[in-house]
């Protein structure tokens with residue numbers, strides 16, 4: 001197994017590395033040092049045309065004649081090769097995203113590898129059915145690939161969110177064009193190196209880097225693409241839905257969230273404090289399912305908020321490359337400024353700042369570091385309670401009883417995830433049913449598994465990532481009727 005460093009910076013099309021047609025590049029910045037760490041190709045429409053042509057050729061050629069079992073073996077190989085290079089790739093993920101190396105190395109990269117392993121296992125188990133119909137017919141279904149899939153992913157979990165799309169798409173026999181976020185293209189490009197090593201036929205996996213407004217938009221509009229699998233901002237998702245209507249592409253959208261984390265007075269309070277902290281500060285709060293609205297019963301609110309604030313104040317930002325760091329750098333200057341703007345709006349609108357609230361540094365005078373921030377006395381109309389901040393900022397809201405907790409939890413256009421902390425098992429199941437969210441965690445938060453579906457209710461999108469449900473989005477059903485009359 002090779003231990004060579006991962007260095008790809010060009011477009012990956014038809015198993016070849018090539019510069020963009022225009023020759024343009026774009027810088028990749030390390031948010032912990034503000035230094036440019038790479039220049040990668042910046043593609044445009046003509047590069048997208050080339051990637052689509054490669055993906056279609058593969059779809060109708062070598063990829064279509066490979067047995068499902070062999071296809072699955074190749075997909076699993078990607079996972080194995082990812083783990084073999086886990087140190088290098090985790091380093092890249094931390095360098096371009098700013099997340100702690102411990103998260104990249106021990107959570108994200110293994111989860112991405114596991115996703116390839118899991119879906120590779122499904123390849124030869126996706127079957128049709130025979131249907132008892134009227135008349136003398138043999139009627140059966142084939143589950144066929146959708147075709148060329150464009151996977152468009154954001155910058156917060158660059159490799160994992162790519163794996164959630166690429167793995168089931170390939171496992172089901174589609175070909176893929178992957179478009180990473182312009183801030184974090186390095187680990188997606190690494191996937192190209194691994195696909196080459198694993199022996200995928202040319203054009204099965206293509207990786208095109210560039211701006212969302214050019215490359216992303218070109219993919220969404222391209223008549224040669226059959227499906228868009230998108231993760232990102234809700235407003236971008238709405239635009240994609242409008243643009244994809246023109247060619248009636250199939251789409252799945254995993255969008256934003258403003259997830260409630262509810263603490264009832266009978267909860268294990270210490271566990272709930274740990275869960276609330278991890279729910280918002282894991283991944284610097286740049287987590288779509290972050291528990292960014294903490295709903296606490298009024299009778300325990302003061303004590304709870306005091307303890308939570310004390311805990312948040314102890315969490316300090318550190319060098320993301322240090323294995324001991326648990327809280328890294330905000331992913332970009334733009335994101336840092338957006339989060340600081342929300343903090344200012346919280347203060348202006350009358351919320352009480354009980355922890356953090358300011359930019360910080362780690363002794364280098366550089367980097368986009370922020371203090372973990374907690375607001376108390378937040379009301380429903382405030383922007384910090386309604387809008388997705390996508391950063392380490394917690395809005396604490398109180399409630400008088402269970403009905404009010406549920407009403408407040410559901411008072412959002414989003415519906416990605418929710419948490420409930422209680423020792424009362426009946427209440428836990430009751431609340432789980434009442435919450436309008438695609439995932440509900442009881443006495444835990446932010447846990448995921450490749451075998452468990454993940455996706456949104458309401459404006460958090462539609463479709464499910466991971467699990468057997470994902471296979472439905474990457475296959476289409478053909479019904480075959482055979483007349484059996486002599």
Ligand code: NAD
Pocket residue numbers: 152153154155156157161179180181182210211212213215216217220231232233234236237239240254255256257287288289388390416456460461
């Ligand atoms: P974004 O919507 O700005 O960008 C996401 C991707 O879309 C990027 O690759 C970007 O280049 C591309 N893009 C931008 N404009 C496009 C266009 N017009 N057409 C096609 N593609 C375009 O989102 P972001 O800021 O990178 O990511 C943060 C958002 O992602 C947050 O809202 C977060 O909640 C969401 N998110 C959701 C999930 C989930 O599973 N539901 C997971 C992670 C992140």
